[in-house]
Amino acid sequence: MREFAKDFYNSKPWRELRAYVYKRDCGLCVRCGAPGEIVHHKIHLTPKNINNPSIALNEDNLELLCRNCHAIEHEGTLAVDRELMFDVNGNLVKRCSNESAGHNDICNNRSSD
Helix, strand or coil: CCHHHHHHCCHHHHHHHHHHHHHHHCCECCCCCCCCCCEEEEECCCCCCCCCCCCCCCCCHEEEEEEEHHHHHHHCCCCCCCCCCEECCCCECCCCCCCCCCCCCCCCCCCCC
């Protein structure tokens, strides 16, 4: 959590609205249907708009997301440890040392059958 937002996310109005959005969205990620975990601001909060209730506390600016969809929203990809990657079949494998040098090889990593 960013420093400028700590007081906001600990406030009673946010906690109540967060609980409402969780119930409104039936506890499910609105993008993929997985269990929801994060009430996400569609218009991201900044130091300039965090005190604007039409952004920070507007239920139409909020959606329940799972961790994966939230990571994709913010990072553009799923959250994966820097030492891991997905192979062409979607299996999680150890990242190659030469992958950082511009090669996208799987370095003899094989999924166990």
